Amino acid sequence: xxxxxxxxxxxxxxxxxxxxxxxxxxxxxxxxxxxxxxxxxxxxxxxxxxxxxxxxxxxxxxxxxxxxxxxxxxxxxxxxxxxxxxxxxxxxxxxxxxxxxxxxxx
Numbered sequence: 795x796x797x798x799x800x801x802x803x804x805x806x807x808x809x810x811x812x813x814x815x816x817x818x819x820x821x822x823x824x825x826x827x828x829x830x831x832x833x834x835x836x837x838x839x840x841x842x843x844x845x846x847x848x849x850x851x852x853x854x855x856x857x858x859x860x861x862x863x864x865x866x867x868x869x870x871x872x873x874x875x876x877x878x879x880x881x882x883x884x885x886x887x888x889x890x891x892x893x894x895x896x897x898x899x900x
Contacts, residue, residue, distance in 0.1 A: 828872045829864065832857045 835857060836844045846852040847859065854860045870889050872882050 828874050829862075830874055834875050 830838075839845070843852060843855055844858065847855040856862050870885060872885065874882065
């Protein structure tokens with residue numbers, strides 16, 4: 795009987811931790827949009843997915859034979875075409891800091 799009680803207690807503790815994690819994530823997570831022109835996607839295609847899609851070998855690739863569905867209300871839109879990655883990262887960090895400021899370093 796003690797083992798069953800211990801397991802129930804453990805499950806309850808895990809559920810509490812999970813609920814707390816979900817709460818924290820909802821405070822910090824932001825919806826980002828990275829609209830990229832199809833030509834730019836093809837240029838940045840290290841795995842050759844766009845070439846495979848054009849040849850018919852791959853189906854359902856966004857921008858080729860599947861629509862791009864942008865977020866309805868993005869928290870941040872990142873224009874990555876020709877952008878400086880450090881500037882883009884700074885934009886994301888600024889948004890996250892605004893949502894949930896990091897503790898000051900001593």
